[in-house]
Amino acid sequence: MNKKTGPGPDFEKTLAELEKLVAKLEVGDLSLDESLSGFKRGIELTRQCQSALDDAQQTVELLTNTQDEDSLKPFDPDA
Numbered sequence: 001m002n003k004k005t006g007p008g009p010d011f012e013k014t015l016a017e018l019e020k021l022v023a024k025l026e027v028g029d030l031s032l033d034e035s036l037s038g039f040k041r042g043i044e045l046t047r048q049c050q051s052a053l054d055d056a057q058q059t060v061e062l063l064t065n066t067q068d069e070d071s072l073k074p075f076d077p078d079a
Contacts, residue, residue, distance in 0.1 A: 011052040018045040 021042050025035060055077045062075050 011049060014045050014048045014052070018042060018049065021045065 021038055024030065025038050025042070030038060058077075059075050
């Protein structure tokens, strides 16, 4: 998987773009090329959203792990 080089677009913007794209694709008025381009972009957006959710879940797990408070360290999403 690609390593992040900087802050990406925020989750809400990415999800909103994905929702709009899905609505356009569902209508079925696009050409085959437009549909394929939209599908490719949708996959990219889905991966970005999933990555953001994975990072958030990891952060929550680190913050709520109270078994070993001495070994807590700051979360680095680029690691």
